[in-house]
Amino acid sequence: MMSGDISEPIAGLPAPVPPRLPLMLLAIVFVVLVCVSLIGMQAWLTVHARTVQIAESEAASANLAEAVAQHAYDTIKEADTVLVGLVERLEHDGRSEPELGRIHELLVHRVAELPQLHGIFVYDADGSWLVNAQPVLLRNQNNSDRAYFIYHREHAYRGMHIGPPVRSKSTGDWIVTVSRRIDRPDGSFAGVVLATIDMDYFQRYFQRFNIGEEGAIFLALDSGIVLVRRPFSEKSLGRDISRLPLFRDYLPKAPVGTVTFTSAQDGVTRINSYRRLEQYPLVVSAALSKAEVLAPWRADAYLFGGGAVVLVVAIALLGLRLVRQIQLRTLAEAELVRARNSLETLNQTLERLAMQDGLTGLANRRQFDTSLKNEFSRAMRSASSLALIMIDVDCFKQYNDLYGHAAGDECLKAISKVVADKKHRPGDVAARYGGEELVVLLPGTDVAGAIAVAENIRAAIEALELQHNGNVSGHVTVSAGVEAFAPVRFETEPVDLVKAADQALYRAKSQGRNRVCSGGDDGGRQAAPVFACSRS
Numbered sequence: 001m002m003s004g005d006i007s008e009p010i011a012g013l014p015a016p017v018p019p020r021l022p023l024m025l026l027a028i029v030f031v032v033l034v035c036v037s038l039i040g041m042q043a044w045l046t047v048h049a050r051t052v053q054i055a056e057s058e059a060a061s062a063n064l065a066e067a068v069a070q071h072a073y074d075t076i077k078e079a080d081t082v083l084v085g086l087v088e089r090l091e092h093d094g095r096s097e098p099e100l101g102r103i104h105e106l107l108v109h110r111v112a113e114l115p116q117l118h119g120i121f122v123y124d125a126d127g128s129w130l131v132n133a134q135p136v137l138l139r140n141q142n143n144s145d146r147a148y149f150i151y152h153r154e155h156a157y158r159g160m161h162i163g164p165p166v167r168s169k170s171t172g173d174w175i176v177t178v179s180r181r182i183d184r185p186d187g188s189f190a191g192v193v194l195a196t197i198d199m200d201y202f203q204r205y206f207q208r209f210n211i212g213e214e215g216a217i218f219l220a221l222d223s224g225i226v227l228v229r230r231p232f233s234e235k236s237l238g239r240d241i242s243r244l245p246l247f248r249d250y251l252p253k254a255p256v257g258t259v260t261f262t263s264a265q266d267g268v269t270r271i272n273s274y275r276r277l278e279q280y281p282l283v284v285s286a287a288l289s290k291a292e293v294l295a296p297w298r299a300d301a302y303l304f305g306g307g308a309v310v311l312v313v314a315i316a317l318l319g320l321r322l323v324r325q326i327q328l329r330t331l332a333e334a335e336l337v338r339a340r341n342s343l344e345t346l347n348q349t350l351e352r353l354a355m356q357d358g359l360t361g362l363a364n365r366r367q368f369d370t371s372l373k374n375e376f377s378r379a380m381r382s383a384s385s386l387a388l389i390m391i392d393v394d395c396f397k398q399y400n401d402l403y404g405h406a407a408g409d410e411c412l413k414a415i416s417k418v419v420a421d422k423k424h425r426p427g428d429v430a431a432r433y434g435g436e437e438l439v440v441l442l443p444g445t446d447v448a449g450a451i452a453v454a455e456n457i458r459a460a461i462e463a464l465e466l467q468h469n470g471n472v473s474g475h476v477t478v479s480a481g482v483e484a485f486a487p488v489r490f491e492t493e494p495v496d497l498v499k500a501a502d503q504a505l506y507r508a509k510s511q512g513r514n515r516v517c518s519g520g521d522d523g524g525r526q527a528a529p530v531f532a533c534s535r536s
Contacts, residue, residue: 035312042308046301050294054271057293058258061273064209064217064286069275071205072219075116076178076280079195080160082110082120083180085490086193090122090182100131107133113495118168118175118198122182123149124191134170141169143194152181152192162281164225165199165237174199174237176227199228199237206230214268214289222251222281246274246285260290357432359409360416368431368439375429375443376494380487387442387450387484390501391419391457394477394513396436398470411476412436415461422457439501447484447518454480454516462514477514481505484518 086103093099107120111133121132127144131137143149148163163177175196182191206217207230218229224242241247245261255276262269270287277284355367363371372388379386393399393415400408412432419430419438429441440457442450458478466476481504483497500519508517 031316035315038312038315039308042304046305049300050297053294053297054290057271057288058273061271061286061288062258064211065273065275065284067209068206068217068219068286069277069282069284072202072282072284073277073279075197075201076160076162076282078114079117079178079197080180082114082117083160083178083193083195086120086122087180087182090193091185091190095130104131104133104137107131108135116197116201118173118196119170121194121196122191123194125153125189130191143169143192146177148177148179148194149192152179153189155181156187157181158183160280162221162227164221165227168196174234176202202228203230203232209286211286212289212292214266214270214292216263216268216270216285216287218285220283220285222276222283227282246272247283250274251276251283263287360412360432360438362416362420362438363429363431365431365433368429368433368441371429371431371441372494372497375441376487376497379443380489383486384444385446385484385486386497387445387447387482388497388501389440389442389450389454389457390433390481390498390505391438391440391454391478392480392505392509393436394479394509395468395471399468399476402468402470411466414464414466415476415478418460418464419457422453422460442484445484447482450482450484451516451518454482458514458516471513473514479505479508479513480516481508482516482518 086107089103103122111117111120117133119133121143122130123143124130127142127146127149129137129141129143144153146163146166148161151161151163158181161179161181163179165174165176167173168175175198177194177196179192179194181189182193184190202219206228209217211217211230216230218236219227220241221227224240224244224247226236226239226241229236244264246259250257250259251274255278256274258271258273260269260271269290271290271293272285272287274283274285276282355364356362357364375386378384393411396408396411399411403411416430416432416438419440423430423440425442427443431439431441433439440453442453445453458480461476461478462473464476468474468476471477481501483500483504485492485497485500487497504517504519507519508515511517
């Protein structure tokens with residue numbers, strides 16, 4: 001008979017083996033699940049990163065297409081605006097020799113003013129050259145064989161016509177043509193006015209963008225004729241691509257879009273954003289090579305994929321190192337986030353500095369030109385007055401000669417601080433126009449208000465009492481020119497405001513400096529301006 005717990009081992013028999021197999025199996029399953037989960041997570045992150053990279057590249061190409069489209073619109077619009085005025089003048093004022101002489105001076109001025117213009121030409125009904133923007137008019141030239149001339153001669157259409165790229169007869173450069181028809185009073189064909197846009201102007205703009213080695217940007221007519229393309233190739237100029245996928249399959253469905261397809265021109269697969277301009281018969285396309293876009297992602301995928309494999313092996317051998325590896329990964333991801341945030345902050349800082357003058361801290365010429373154009377358009381729409389103050393430091397060259405350029409820089413800083421502090425309102429723009437010239441743009445301000453602001457600035461600068469032995473007063477002073485008017489469509493331009501203020505500044509200089517002068521408006525803006533001056 002046995003007594004006690006039945007679980008006790010029987011004398012003479014070996015002790016039972018603990019059930020270890022289930023625990024080992026659980027451990028193996030746990031390690032396998034961890035490894036599979038890690039590999040699955042890495043695969044998902046890789047796929048997700050690829051999706052994000054593609055989405056960001058599509059957004060970048062769409063923004064690039066928008067920028068190129070806006071640039072093309074602005075370029076064509078400025079050229080066409082000149083042509084519209086030229087057609088009206090020729091049809092109403094005639095073609096007398098004195099009139100053609102005045103037109104010649106105007107064309108020379110316009111070409112010098114607009115960097116995109118290669119030239120402006122006026123052709124008679126037989127194609128002979130009447131007048132152009134060249135300093136000396138070439139005689140015995142005829143353009144009746146040009147496609148744009150033939151088009152206007154055979155079509156009564158009065159709108160703008162954009163022709164295929166051609167080589168200029170006068171210079172041999174590649175150009176894009178923008179033309180309009182001239183009519184006689186009875187409506188018959190009287191000739192053509194032509195503005196030629198330098199192909200290099202578009203090329204220089206396209207070169208500003210980082211699109212990689214295999215990226216492409218092109219501007220084409222909506223009929224499929226290529227006007228300009230990056231990378232540049234003369235073979236592509238004037239090429240008909242209307243049967244390629246973009247024009248054949250996508251543009252008929254939507255005027256704006258982003259698609260990915262393989263180019264029939266070079267066999268490169270690109271993320272292609274396109275846009276048809278509403279105002280002009282033009283199509284722009286900005287394309288990024290898909291292989292180049294995914295190259296960083298692919299490198300990261302190889303890097304992190306290899307790391308995942310190593311990590312899985314390490315987990316299989318040393319499970320205890322799993323926590324440490326996750327910590328390292330978390331730190332790496334946090335560092336990437338910090339690096340991205342730092343890069344975004346740096347980009348914002350660079351963008352701000354690009355619109356700021358490095359010496360004075362005021363807006364630079366680029367920001368001023370943009371603000372002037374925007375405020376001019378806003379004042380035109382609201383029929384409100386727009387004022388401009390142009391300020392110049394008196395005898396500044398003598399100041400530099402006497403005290404050195406370093407002291408001159410400090411003088412400009414002090415004056416610029418006064419100008420910035422004396423602005424009329426927060427919406428006003430104070431900028432360094434160039435050298436020792438400063439400007440203040442005053443939206444919604446008339447001449448009297450602008451004169452008051454200018455006089456406050458002049459008096460405050462004089463009150464600084466900065467020593468200047470090269471000036472009559474013995475200290476630093478400034479002269480200011482003021483102009484203000486309500487812009488009128490087709491009658492005034494932003495440059496008119498700058499010219500008028502500059503004339504007033506010249507008058508202030510010629511009348512003894514250290515004063516404010518304003519240019520009066522005689523109503524027609526054709527006669528010589530009337531000046532009023534004030535001095536404390």
